[in-house]
Amino acid sequence: MTQPQPLLLPPAQAQFTEQLPYHRLARLSPRYRWWRPLLGTLVVAVAYMTTVVVLMFLVAALGSGLGYPQDDDGWPEFGPVSETAVDLLCIAVGIPVLLLVVRWIGRRPAGTVSSVTGRLRWRWLLLCVLTAVPIVGLAMGCLFLLPADGEPDSQWVGWPAFGRALVMLVLLVPVQAAAEEYVFRGWLTQTAGAFLRSPWAALLPQAVLFAAAHGWGTPWGFADLVVFGVAAGWLTWRTGGLEASIALHTVNNLFAFGVSAAVVDGLTSDETAADASWQLVVLDVLSIALYTAAVAWWLRRRRLDRTAPAPRPPALPPGHPYGNGVPVPQQWTAQPGWGPGVAGAPPWAGQPGPGAGGVGPWAGRPGPGAAGAGPWAGQGGPGAGVPPTAPDGTVPAPPPAGRPETGTALPPASPGAGGDGTDRT
Template identity: 70%
Template sequence: MTQPPLDEQLPYHRLARLAPQYRWWRPLLGTLVVAVGYVVTLVLFMIVCAALGAALGYSQDADGWPEFGPAPDTALDLLSLALGIPVVLLVVRWTGGRPAGSVSSVTGRLRWRWLTLCVLTALPIVALAMGGMFLLPGDGEPQSQWVGWPAFGRAVAMLLVLVPFQAAAEEYVFRGWLTQTAGAFLRSPWAALLPQAVLFAAAHGWGTPWGFADLVVFGACAGWLTWRTGGLEASIALHTVNNLFAFGVSAAVVDGLASDETAADAPWQVVVLDVLSILLYTAAVTWWLRRRRLERTAPAPKPTATAWPYPYAYGHPVPPPWPGHPAAGAPVPPVWAGRPGPGAGVGPVWAGHLGQGAGGEVPGHGAVVAVFPAGQPGPATSVPPVRPERPESGSDLPATSPGEADDGAGRT
C-alpha cells in the first residue's frame, strides 16, 4: 500500500499561501488595501487630534497643526505608526483569507516567552553599543542641556508604553506583510527578504549613505531572524530595545524629542557601532536557537473535497432513484445464474421470498433478500414475519413444492 504524501510545510515567508481559498491576486490586492486603509485611518486620526487640540485651546503652527509640546507630539507620532498593526491584521484576515495571527508567527500567535528572551538578549547588546556612541568625539555642536528628572520621567513612561507598539507596527508591515507578499511568489527566503529591507530604509528618509546602509542591514538581519525563527518576535525585540534607547537619549535633553533626525541621518562612526550590535544580536539569537526548539513552519491547508450532487453507482454518478422506479441512467447489472434479467417474469410471492419489485429492503424490517424466477425456490432464508400468525424469524418455514402457488395464508 502506497504511503500518502506528507502535508507541505510552509516557512514564514510563504504563509500567504496558508489561505484555504488562496488565489494569486490576494497578496497583491491586500497590499493595496493595506496602503489605502492605513492612509484613511491616519487621516481620521489626524482629524481627531486637530479637533482635540482646537477644543483644548492649543496654539497652531504654520500648517495649522496644534502644538502640544515635544513629548505629546512624539506620543502622537508613535500612535500614528502603531495604527499599522490593526490595519495589517484586518487585511490578513479579510483580504488574505487566513488567520490574522499567521502574520505574527507560524504558530498563529506571538510567542511571549520567546519574545521576552529576545528582549533580555537585546538589552545588554544595545546598551553596550549606545555606551560606545557616547565615547565618540563630538562634532562641534553646543553641549546639550539636561531636561530634569520630572520631565524625563514622564517622557520615559510614555516611551515605555508606546514605543513597543510603534516598533511592532513597523515589523508587522515590513518583516510581516511585505515579506509574506513577496514569499507568495518567491520560494527563496532571501529573494523575499531583500525588497522589504530596501523599502524599510527608504521609509525612514534619504539621509546619509551610511545611515541608509545601516537601515538596510537592520532590515535584512531582522528579516532573516524572522524567517529563521518562524515569527516576528526576534525582530520586534531588537527594534523595540533599539528605539527605547534612542528615544530615551533624546528625551534626556531639552528639545531632544523635537528633533526631526532619524537613523537615516547617522554618521559613519555611529553606523559602525550599530551594525556591530545588530550582528552580535543576530549571532546571540542563533545561539539560543540551538538550545531551544521553535516551530519554523506551518502545515499547508488540505484541498477541500468536492461534493458530488449525485451518488455513485457502478462507477458513475447517477441521480437517486424514485420510489418504484430504477435510477435514471444507472447501468443494469448483467444476468447471472439464479437471478432474472431485466423484464424477466417473476413468480408470485411464496413462503420465504418476496415478489416482483423487491430487491432492496422489506418495508418496516430492513432485511435484504433476493428474487428468483417463478418455479425456482431460493435458498432457505430466515426473514422477519410479514403476518402476525407466521412463525418468528429463525423458525422452519413449511416447504412449498415447485409449481404450487401460495394462497396468501401459508396453505399448500
C-alpha cells in the same frame, strides 16, 4: 488451471500536508487567490493613510478645543513629549489596520502575521528582549566614547521632564516598533512570499522599502537600515515569527529615544536613523550581528515551530471515484447510472455483449457466476451467498447432506465448459 482473482485496489496512501514557512503564510487560507495579497497591499495603504488623516484631524480639534497655541501651519503646539506621542501613535495605528485586512482580504487568521503558530509567542519575545538589552546597551555606551565633532554640549533636561518622557516612550515605542515589523517583515514579506519560494527573494524587497521609508539621509545611514531590514527579515524567517525582530527594534528605539529625551530639545530633532554617521553605523551593524548570532545560539537550545501546515484541498463527497487524489474503491457489480463516458464507470460499461449495461463481461456465461456476478461468485469473498446457475438459467438443487456447502469449494464446471471456465461449444 488459473483461477480468476477479485479486483484489488491499492490502499489509500497517507496524505502529507505541505509545510509552509513564515514568508509563504499568505497561502495558508483555503480561499487563497493570487490577487488577494496584491489587493490587500492596496487596501492597507489606503486604509492606513485614511486612518492617519482622521487621527490628525482629531488631534488638531482637541488641541484647538483645549486652547493650545498654533504654529505657522496651524498645528497645535503640544510640546515635544506630546508631539512625539502623536507621531508614535500615527505609526502604531498600522497594526489594527493590517490585522483587519489580513482577516477580511487575506481570508486567514490575523495571527498568522505574528508567527506560524497564529499568535505572538510571549515567552520567546521576552527572552529576545532580554538578549537585546545588553547588546544594544553596550553599543549605545560605546557611542558616548566617539568624538563630538565640534557639536555643542547637550544639556540635561531634568528628572521630571525625563520621567514623563520615559513613561510615554515605554508605553508607545513597543507598539510603534511592532507596527513597522508587522508591515515590513510581516505583510510585505508574506506578500512577496506568496509568489516567491526563496526566502531571500522575499526578504530583500522589504529591507529596501524599510530603508526608503525612513527617508534619504546619508549613504551610511541608508545602508545601516538595509542591513537592519535584512537581519530582521532573516530572524523572522528563521524563527517562524516576528518576536525576535520586534524585540531588537523595540530595544533599539527605546535607547535612541531615551537618549534624545534626556537632553533639552532632543525630541524635537528631525534627524532619523537615515542620518547616521559612519561611526554610528559601524557600532549599530556590530550590535545587529551580535544579536543575530545570540538568537541563533538560543535556537539551537530551544524548539520553535518554523512552519505551518498548508490547508488540504476540500474533500469530495462519499462515493466519488477520487477523494483527495486517491481512488475510492467502487463496487464492481452493476450500479445505476453507469455507462460509457460516465465518471466512475467500469471499463466494460456500455459495451455490447453479455456485459452490457454495466454488468461484468462474464455475466450470462455458464459456470458458477450468476448474471451480473463475478466468476468467483459462490466462494468466500465479494460473491459469497450468490447461488450458481445452470446454462439454461435454472438454479440447481442444493447439495445433499455431507457435501460441502456453497462457498467452501468450487462447483463443478457446467457441461461444455473448459477447466479454465471458457465455453468449449
